[in-house]
Amino acid sequence: MSGLIVLATSMIPAAAATVDVAAAPARTQIIMMKDNGEVIETPGAHESRASLSIVKLYLGHWVLQHGAPEDKALVYExxxxxxxxxxxxxxxxxxxxxxxxIGRFRLTETNYRGRWGDTTTSVHDMAAFVRAVRTDPAARPLIDGMRNPAAVAADGYPQNFGTATLPGIEGTKFGWSDKRDVHATVSFGPGFVVAAHTFGSAQVHTDDVRRAVHTDGLVAGAQQIQIGGVTIPVASGAELKARTRCTKTEQFWQGVPDTVLVPRYVLDVIPAC
Structure with a gap:
């Protein structure tokens, strides 16, 4: 059956992604939620701490659902x-x-105190929220923003730490305190979401995450199809749209379903952000 298309993956399954709970110090909360329902968490994963900029995900989702068009357009940035x-x-x-x-997604460990910057949340709620919305077409600007973070944030702070540094990560939201002494990240990869929060510097946060979370061997989006015995690397429609979001061809690709597989050589010749 030479015309049969068989999907194969060159990535280690999500089951290989794990957290060594014992390796995480008390200053750092970590949780991993897998698509197969498995949850691995440190003892402090349900503690409500400063949400930092992670709460912008909660805010942005509501605006995408109910906000004015001009406000919806601001969420991605x-x-x-x-x-x-x-x-x-x-x-x-x-x-x-x-x-x-908070109410819609039952984020029971999240507390809004009248201002986004004063909100507290847990790594459990962070991960649960991202897991719930990552495949929702209405939340695409959120996910696209996580897939394409600016190297330097609007306030001049580098976005290059924490769970974003793990192998196989496809998107990340970063958070840090004004004094740069508290950091948090929530990321998604093939088959899992991972979130972490640290009382410490960006380097301490990264070191704690890299010591405890293991995704070695995972390659984000590393899929292949076989057609007539020929192996062709492919990417998802979601990746195609994320790569072209800021280009003149963006509108051309919006009708492509997120789950469609696109030959990677096609992506290589399409102008990207």
């Missing part, structure tokens, strides 16, 4: 560059946004 100004303006305009998201 708010996530990509972790833009405080956009977050503050949206939070003031839509005071119900974060509380409604």
């Amino acid at each position: 708010m996530i990509r560059s972790s833009h405080d100004g956009i977050a503050s303006n949206l939070d003031r305009k839509y005071r119900q946004a974060i509380p409604d998201t």
Whole structure:
């Protein structure tokens, strides 16, 4: 059957991704939620700590659902560059946004205190939220923002730490305190979501995550199809749209379903962000 298309993956299954709970110090909370339902978490995974900029995901999701068109258009940049100004303006305009998201997604360890910057959340709620929305077409600007984070945030802080440094990661939201002494990240990869929160510097956060979380061998989006005995590397439609979001060809690709497989050589010749 030479015309039969068989999907194969060159990545280690998500089952190979894991957390060594004993390797994480008390200053760092970590949780991994897998698509197969398995959850691996440190003892502090349900502690509500400062949400930092992670809460912009909760805010942005509500705006995408209920906000004015001009405000919906700001969500991608708010996530990509972790833009405080956009977050503050949206939070003031839509005071119900974060509380409604907390209720809708049953984020029982998240507390809104009248301002996005004063919100607390847990790594459990962070991961549960991302797992719930990562395949929702309505949340695409959130996920695209995580897939394409700015190298340097709007406030000048580098976005290159924590769970984003793990092998196989496909998207990340970063968070840090004004004093740069508390850091958090939530990321997704093939078959899993991982979140971490650290009382410490970006380097301490990264070191704790790399010591405890193991995704070695995972390659984000490393899929192949076989057609007539020929192996062709492919990517998903979601990756194609994320790569072209800021280009003139963006609208051309919006009708492509996220789950469609696209030959990677096609992506290589399409202008990307």
